[in-house]
Amino acid sequence: MSEISCHPKTTELKSRDPFLNGLWKQNPVFVQVLGMCPTLAITNSVRNAMAMGLATTFVLFCSNALISMVRKIVPKQVRIATYIAIIATSVTVVDYLVKAISIPVYKALGAYIPLIVANCIILERAEAFAGKKPVVPAMLDGLGMGLGFAFALTCLGAVREVLGAGTFLGVSLFGPHFEPWVLFLLPPGGFISLAVWLLTFTLWRERADRRRQAETVKLEEPAVEVYS
Amino acid sequence: MSNSIKMVRMLGAVSLLCGLLIVVTHVNTLSRIRHNQETIMKESVAQLLPGIQKQIIYGVEPNGDLTIQAGIESEGKRYLIAGYDSGGKLLGVVIEGSERGYADVITAMYAYSPEQKTVTGFSVIEMRETPGLGDRINKDANFLENFKALDASHPIKTVKHGTKKEPWEIDAISGATISSRAVGRLLDKSVQETVPVIEKNLDRIQRGN
Numbered sequence: 001m002s003e004i005s006c007h008p009k010t011t012e013l014k015s016r017d018p019f020l021n022g023l024w025k026q027n028p029v030f031v032q033v034l035g036m037c038p039t040l041a042i043t044n045s046v047r048n049a050m051a052m053g054l055a056t057t058f059v060l061f062c063s064n065a066l067i068s069m070v071r072k073i074v075p076k077q078v079r080i081a082t083y084i085a086i087i088a089t090s091v092t093v094v095d096y097l098v099k100a101i102s103i104p105v106y107k108a109l110g111a112y113i114p115l116i117v118a119n120c121i122i123l124e125r126a127e128a129f130a131g132k133k134p135v136v137p138a139m140l141d142g143l144g145m146g147l148g149f150a151f152a153l154t155c156l157g158a159v160r161e162v163l164g165a166g167t168f169l170g171v172s173l174f175g176p177h178f179e180p181w182v183l184f185l186l187p188p189g190g191f192i193s194l195a196v197w198l199l200t201f202t203l204w205r206e207r208a209d210r211r212r213q214a215e216t217v218k219l220e221e222p223a224v225e226v227y228s
Numbered sequence: 229m230s231n232s233i234k235m236v237r238m239l240g241a242v243s244l245l246c247g248l249l250i251v252v253t254h255v256n257t258l259s260r261i262r263h264n265q266e267t268i269m270k271e272s273v274a275q276l277l278p279g280i281q282k283q284i285i286y287g288v289e290p291n292g293d294l295t296i297q298a299g300i301e302s303e304g305k306r307y308l309i310a311g312y313d314s315g316g317k318l319l320g321v322v323i324e325g326s327e328r329g330y331a332d333v334i335t336a337m338y339a340y341s342p343e344q345k346t347v348t349g350f351s352v353i354e355m356r357e358t359p360g361l362g363d364r365i366n367k368d369a370n371f372l373e374n375f376k377a378l379d380a381s382h383p384i385k386t387v388k389h390g391t392k393k394e395p396w397e398i399d400a401i402s403g404a405t406i407s408s409r410a411v412g413r414l415l416d417k418s419v420q421e422t423v424p425v426i427e428k429n430l431d432r433i434q435r436g437n
Contacts, residue, residue: 070242078235082242089246093253100257103264107354182361182403 018129018137022144028121029152030201035121039153040190042112046169049157051105052112053150055094057143059116062090064130064142071131083126084117091116121145152197159193160184268353269300269337276339276349277311277319284310284436286429288422294429296437308422310433311339318434320348321426325418329410332356334365336414340380342426342433346395347384347415350375355407362407371408374398380419386412 028034035056042052066086074082095113099106106113116122125145130138161167164184166174183189274280286294288306300307309322321342326335334357339349352366365371378384379395386409392399398415400408426433 074238074242075231075235077231078239081239085239085242085246089249092250096253096257096261100260100264103268185361186358 018133018141019144022141022146023148023151026145027148027152027201028145029149029156030198031205032121032124033198034124035119035149036194037115038112038119039156040187040194042109043153043156043160043190043193044164044185045108045161046154046157047105048108049153050150051098051109053146053153055098055109055113056116056119056121056149057146058094058097059087059090060122060125060142060146060149061139062093062142063087063122064125064138065135066090067126067130068133068135068138079131080123080127083123083131087122087126088117121149155197156190156193159197160189164189266299272337272351272353273309273311273322276322276337276351279313280311280319281314282312282316282436284312284433286310286433288425292425292428294425294432306422308426308433310436312436316436318342318436321433323418323422324353325414325422327410327414327417329355329357330362330404330406331358334407334410334414336411338375338415338418340419340423340426342430344377345379345381345423347375347378347380347419350411350415357404357407361404364401364404365407365411368401371399371401378415380415380423384412384416384419 022028026032029036029039038052038056043049063083063086067083070082070086091114094116098109098113125141129141133141158168161169162173163181166172166178166180172178181189184193273283285297285300286308287297288308289295294308297307307324311319311322313319320339322337322339324335324337326333328334332355334352335354336350336352338347338351340346341348350372355363355366357363357365374392375398377395378398382394382396384396384398386398386400386405387393388405389400389402398408398412
């Protein structure tokens with residue numbers, strides 16, 4: 001009886017899994033360390049970082065959905081070409097949409113939007129996930145990975161904008177006497193903030209892992225005692 | 229063989245679908261994009277020529293003649309925007325110029341007064357200069373002070389920060405010398421190209437026809 005009642009819960013958790021996986025456990029920036037070019041280049045302000053993250057999320061979502069839909073009819077030999085065509089189309093659509101929605105955002109991201117095509121996260125998700133899984137999990141995976149990427153970019157953007165310009169989302173934080181730490185707006189600042197974030201994230205995950213292990217060991221303790 | 233046909237068929241179908249998607253998006257966003265670009269341009273012109281009530285866009289023909297345009301048509305063709313006050317008096321001419329900056333091409337608009345032969349305002353339309361350094365060419369109040377009355381009858385030159393003496397010199401931003409020099413070159417080049425056209429057609433521009 002208990003098994004039956006447990007079952008729906010497990011499936012529910014599983015269907016949400018690809019989403020959480022991308023957002024946190026397999027975060028494209030902090031865990032997989034993918035897509036470093038936009039991560040370093042575009043994160044000098046929170047607004048740019050968020051816009052780039054959301055644009056990438058949209059592309060990932062669309063390309064994952066479309067690729068998953070055609071996965072059974074695409075011959076294996078031409079799958080990469082098909083994926084790239086689909087990804088490039090999603091990027092072009094985003095390019096037009098951003099231009100239509102906000103010119104200031106387009107001006108800030110202009111050169112980087114076409115480069116989303118070459119963002120390895122997108123092709124990686126197509127090849128590793130969307131090309132093998134049904135549509136709904138593929139869409140969730142795209143959304144999770146995209147939002148995970150946007151989250152990581154925003155974290156970096158926040159550090160760089162606050163230290164490098166003394167503002168957050170363009171709002172001045174420290175008043176007119178603050179001397180901005182311009183280094184953080186320049187490429188070296190990108191590398192430094194990325195390193196600090198990676199370190200923080202890794203230490204955090206390791207601690208969580210250790211705690212989880214300790215809990216498992218505690219649960220298994222009686223069994224260990226029997227064997228000893 | 230049948231496999232190859234299958235591949236070609238699949239790629240063709242995907243390309244067709246992708247092309248269709250792009251065309252649909254393009255058609256649906258076209259008017260919004262045009263509208264956005266025109267708004268940006270209008271804002272810049274209003275900022276460069278305070279008090280503007282009426283404007284005429286002139287396209288510059290290769291022989292130096294002017295033709296009235298309904299809007300900014302094709303990229304690459306030079307144009308002037310003449311601004312008039314409520315009494316129909318010419319306030320100044322807005323000119324677009326571009327020059328290679330530190331990161332990419334800087335495109336800017338500036339106001340030119342044919343009466344005083346000076347540049348009276350400057351505004352960047354598009355640039356990818358380093359945030360916090362080069363992008364100050366559009367924000368730094370001291371730098372923008374240069375363009376309130378910049379003598380354009382003499383070749384414009386950017387000088388080191390704090391050494392401006394002549395009215396045709398631009399005081400560079402310290403720490404953003406390359407971007408400041410690019411602005412100087414942009415203005416110098418554009419003034420030399422465009423001012424003769426304005427001089428030649430000045431009567432017509434003043435009459436506004």
